[in-house]
Structures are given as structure tokens and as C-alpha cells.
Amino acid sequence: MKKRLTCPCGVYVRGTDEDDLVEKVRQHLGERHPDHEYSRDEILFMAY
Numbered sequence: 001m002k003k004r005l006t007c008p009c010g011v012y013v014r015g016t017d018e019d020d021l022v023e024k025v026r027q028h029l030g031e032r033h034p035d036h037e038y039s040r041d042e043i044l045f046m047a048y
């Protein structure tokens with residue numbers, strides 16, 4: 001299961017599971033990258 005993602009801006013995001021990771025990444029995107037929106041699949045594609 002993928003639970004980690006490093007944003008291109010260098011921020012490391014870690015979740016307890018995929019749902020939590022997607023939620024946290026969306027939160028980060030909303031705060032730092034409001035002009036970028038990614039689907040769950042895209043987020044999980046970048047995760048590891």
C-alpha cells in the first residue's frame with residue numbers, strides 16, 4: 001500500500017493509509033498549490 005509522497009515542492013507527506021495520504025496531499029495542494037488539482041489516481045500514481 002502506498003502511504004508516502006514527496007511533492008515536487010519538496011514537502012514530504014505521509015498518511016496512515018491511501019485514503020489518509022490522499023486527504024493530506026489534497027490539503028497540502030489546497031494550501032500551497034491552489035492552482036493544481038489532482039485526482040486520487042494521480043496522487044496515488046505519484047505515491048510510493
Ligand SMILES: [Zn+2]
Pocket residue numbers: 007008009010011028032033
Ligand atoms: Zn507542494
